[in-house]
Amino acid sequence: MHLGVDTVCPTPQIVSPSSYVTFLVQISGLGAMETNGSVMSLKDEEKTRLSSVSNETSTRYGSIADSLPTDEPSTAEITVLSPRRSYITVAVLCYVNLINYMDRYTIAGVLLSIQKFFDITDSTSGLLQTVFICSFIILAPIFGYLGDRYNRKFIMIGGLSVWVVMTLSSSFVTESYFWLLVLLRALVGTGEASYSTIAPTIIGDLFSGAKRTVMISAFYIFIPVGSGLGYIIGSSVANATGDWRWALRLNPILGSLGLLLLAVLCPNPPRGASDGHGGSTIEHTSYLEDVKYLLKNYIFGVVTVVTGILGVSLGSTISRKLRDRVPNADPLICAVGMLSSAPCFFAAIVLASTSIPATYVFIGIGETLLSLNWAVLADILLYVVVPTRRATAEALQIMVCHLLGDAGSPYLLGSISDALRTYQPDSHTWSFRSLEYSFLLCPFVGVLGGLFFLMTALYITKDRKNAELLTAGTIGTSCLCVPDRKPFHV
Numbered sequence: 001m002h003l004g005v006d007t008v009c010p011t012p013q014i015v016s017p018s019s020y021v022t023f024l025v026q027i028s029g030l031g032a033m034e035t036n037g038s039v040m041s042l043k044d045e046e047k048t049r050l051s052s053v054s055n056e057t058s059t060r061y062g063s064i065a066d067s068l069p070t071d072e073p074s075t076a077e078i079t080v081l082s083p084r085r086s087y088i089t090v091a092v093l094c095y096v097n098l099i100n101y102m103d104r105y106t107i108a109g110v111l112l113s114i115q116k117f118f119d120i121t122d123s124t125s126g127l128l129q130t131v132f133i134c135s136f137i138i139l140a141p142i143f144g145y146l147g148d149r150y151n152r153k154f155i156m157i158g159g160l161s162v163w164v165v166m167t168l169s170s171s172f173v174t175e176s177y178f179w180l181l182v183l184l185r186a187l188v189g190t191g192e193a194s195y196s197t198i199a200p201t202i203i204g205d206l207f208s209g210a211k212r213t214v215m216i217s218a219f220y221i222f223i224p225v226g227s228g229l230g231y232i233i234g235s236s237v238a239n240a241t242g243d244w245r246w247a248l249r250l251n252p253i254l255g256s257l258g259l260l261l262l263a264v265l266c267p268n269p270p271r272g273a274s275d276g277h278g279g280s281t282i283e284h285t286s287y288l289e290d291v292k293y294l295l296k297n298y299i300f301g302v303v304t305v306v307t308g309i310l311g312v313s314l315g316s317t318i319s320r321k322l323r324d325r326v327p328n329a330d331p332l333i334c335a336v337g338m339l340s341s342a343p344c345f346f347a348a349i350v351l352a353s354t355s356i357p358a359t360y361v362f363i364g365i366g367e368t369l370l371s372l373n374w375a376v377l378a379d380i381l382l383y384v385v386v387p388t389r390r391a392t393a394e395a396l397q398i399m400v401c402h403l404l405g406d407a408g409s410p411y412l413l414g415s416i417s418d419a420l421r422t423y424q425p426d427s428h429t430w431s432f433r434s435l436e437y438s439f440l441l442c443p444f445v446g447v448l449g450g451l452f453f454l455m456t457a458l459y460i461t462k463d464r465k466n467a468e469l470l471t472a473g474t475i476g477t478s479c480l481c482v483p484d485r486k487p488f489h490v
Contacts, residue, residue, distance in 0.1 A: 086207065139189060341369040
């Protein structure tokens with residue numbers, strides 16, 4: 001696992017969400033190779049003293065001058081935010097995160113209507129998610145780079161403005177312009193890339209220790225909540241209006257409110273501040289039948305919301321209680337969640353054709369176990385990367401996880417399903433079976449992800465120690481311990 005004397009061993013990690021096959025590989029160790037510029041005094045004499053140290057270490061860790069963010073306030077300008085202001089900031093960021101994931105899964109809630117409207121196959125409809133994730137992958141590193149160097153608040157405002165415009169525009173595409181819908185969904189990734197990359201780093205700079213873990217947990221709880229609500233609200237609005245496009249028009253309205261709150265209430269805290277350094281055609285049915293039908297649509301969304309909240313809360317609580325006694329508890333928690341969720345999802349897929357209640361039970365258990373990882377994984381990234389490189393680390397994590405995961409998985413699973421369906425193209429039963437068999441790939445990925453987390457547990461303690469040394473500014477006088485090597489001095 002060692003990559004050489006000049007690097008801190010990265011911590012690869014894989015996560016698979018319940019709806020798609022997703023690899024979430026966290027290359028967080030890369031961020032530990034940079035000197036923490038944000039914690040240094042900006043006085044001229046102090047910069048001169050530190051520059052002499054950087055001459056000795058720049059070949060390994062990058063020059064200190066390069067690490068100084070261009071938008072960082074001077075020492076005299078830095079003011080401590082009140083706890084109330086910090087909590088308000090987290091609340092706004094959580095709200096925008098909720099709207100982001102509602103929009104992402106609104107498409108899933110109205111996907112059948114989109115397929116009928118444009119007359120497209122499973123694989124073609126999967127392109128809507130694929131192009132979104134591809135743009136997300138391409139843009140995340142760019143926003144990560146910008147987020148480590150320029151004003152993070154302005155970057156998020158710009159990205160979210162593009163997101164609002166593109167999401168609203170996609171609701172006006174006519175049936176002969178499916179390619180335009182695909183293009184607009186790709187551009188929607190601009191806003192989400194800017195926000196998902198930068199928002200966690202702002203929370204990381206507002207809080208530290210156990211409180212930061214709680215705030216990060218609150219932020220990531222809104223991923224499953226937003227996903228479930230997006231599915232529920234999307235299908236509800238489409239059913240109420242008789243037009244799937246109205247489902248896409250709600251989120252930009254809510255997003256505009258979030259954009260306003262972000263501009264007015266959210267600050268741009270100094271990097272590393274928390275570390276102590278600087279329908280008439282529809283058949284008429286009875287009310288009871290309508291209720292039964294709507295409940296069927298809502299069950300999956302409700303399960304996702306409830307299990308997401310439970311899993312994220314449980315994961316962060318276990319992490320806080322075990323972290324002091326077991327230094328590598330975080331990746332072990334993630335490994336247990338991944339390995340335990342895999343057989344649950346396998347059982348849910350196999351039982352889908354025979355017992356719907358049992359399927360929902362196993363989905364609920366599996367999603368709870370899988371949600372253990374959300375907040376814990378984000379916390380791992382924050383404490384193994386120095387503050388001035390956290391946005392870049394978030395971007396690398398996002399890029400690799402989506403590149404190996406849900407960028408191609410909707411199209412891949414749709415293609416597998418279409419290929420299997422050709423054996424009995426006129427059979428409705430086989431049409432279901434082909435899609436069912438394609439989803440059997442997901443539990444396998446869950447096992448693979450758990451194994452990667454177990455590997456991460458072997459290196460996480462030293463990675464964290466090295467990041468703390470760099471953040472404290474002791475590089476040049478302290479010893480960095482690299483796995484499988486003797487200590488060396490710089």
